[in-house]
Amino acid sequence: MSDKPEKFIDENGIRLDGRRVDEIRPMTVEMGVLSRADGSCYLEWGNNKVLAAVYGPRELHPRRLQRPGEALVRYRYNMAAFSVEDRIRPGPSRRSTEISKVSGEAFEPVVMKQFYPSAVIDVFAEVLQADAGTRTAAINAATLALVDAGIPMKGLVAACAVGKVDGQLVIDLNKPEDNYGDADLPIAMTEDGEITLLQMDGNLTVEEINKGVEMVKAGCEQIFAIQKAALLEKFGTAEEDEVLEDAGLQAEISSEENVSEAVEEVEELVEEAAAEETEVPEDEEVEEAETMFEEDVAEFEDDEEENGEELEVVVTEVSEEEITSESEDIESNEEEGDKYEQ
Incomplete structure (x- = not known):
């Protein structure tokens, strides 16, 4: 007997989990959770729980894989055997190998590999609990782990998916929508809108794809704001914390809607404060x-x-x-x- 819901979206435009079609699931981030890794991040996105770790840059073996002019970025995506209801066979599979390849390529335009010739940067993304959208969740966690490891990057990478259920496009699919929906379109992109990963499962028209990309851009903007807030929380200076408190932004920065504006205002205030301090009589x-x-x-x-x-x-x-x-x-x-x- 199928457990497919009769309707995914009610007459008020509300989905099964209470979200609207253009809302992403709640996301929480914690950086630096692994002491032995050069960089790490634990991310919860809805019911997804992902742990990302970065090791390197370090010497690459065997040497025949070395690239004289740049580093090699190796990305490994894996789902733990206990991450889903029906226990899966541990170890690599065709699916995890394919996701590892395309996810690693999503970081090619942003990681500045030329600074580490002949080295390797290993990125491990382990899905501890899966609830649809694990590849996009892993990319978001891996981005922060790379920053935590001090790897030079041109910018952040955010990933989100758009799908089609009940004839409507919805962003950030949950498990029932992913299992029984008409299409799934995971996308990763940089802050300037450059798409670094795009896959599709199902059928969408050209108009639906264009609209879906715009919806993903809006979702990624929310994710960028959450990523920047996590970075500011870990790497922010005492002066930035004082500016936050003086500006009354401590409460606002915990809100996903206001976090982007808060970060921009903090940066402006810190620059002004620095300019005043360096002014010579x-x-x-x-x-x-x-x-x-x-x-x-x-x-x-x-x-x-x-x-x-x-x-x-x-x-x-x-x-x-x-x-x-x-x-x-x-x-x-x-x-x-x-x-x-x-």
């Missing part, structure tokens, strides 16, 4: 300029003593070139004639 500027001028004069006098003959020749040549104009000035201005003759 006028008296100190004058004193510094006088000191620099005296040093320049002393340096010039030393050069004049060492190269006196050469400097004399230069002055003499300039005087001969200007003697005609100076004579005309002397004749036209009798009152200052003595000054010019001297």
Whole structure:
């Protein structure tokens, strides 16, 4: 007997889990959870629970796999045997191998591999509990793990999926929607909108795909805000915390809707505070300029003593070139004639 729901969306536009079609599931993030990894992140997204760890950059073996001009990014996606209701066979499968390949390629445009030639950066994404959208959840966790490991990146990567149920497009599918929906379209992208991963299962029209991509962009903006809030929480300075408290943003930053604006406002306030702290008083500027001028004069006098003959020749040549104009000035201005003759 099938447990497929009769309807996924009610007459008020509310889905089975209480969300609207354009809402993502609640997401919580904790960074630096593994002490032996160079970078790590634990992420809960709805009922998904994913642990990501990064090791490296480190020496790559066997050496025949080394790339002389850049590092190799190896991504391994795996679902634990206990992550689903029906226990799965442990170890790699065709599905996990395929997801590992495409997910690793999603980081190709952002990881600055040229700084670590012949090295390897290993990324492990372990799904501890699965509830649809595990590949996108793993990418979001792996992004923060890479940042936690200090790997140079051009920007963050966020991933989300859009699907079709009851003839409507919905974002961030849950398990019933994923199992019984008409289509599933997972997408990963950078902050500037560059798509780094796109897969599709099912049938969608061109118009539905275009609309779905726009819905995913809106969902990824929410994810970027959550990622930045997690980074600010771990790597933010004491000055940034004080600015947050002074600006009354501590409560706002916990809200997914306001977190993006809060982060931008914090950055602006911190920059302003830094500019005010580095401003030099006028008296100190004058004193510094006088000191620099005296040093320049002393340096010039030393050069004049060492190269006196050469400097004399230069002055003499300039005087001969200007003697005609100076004579005309002397004749036209009798009152200052003595000054010019001297």
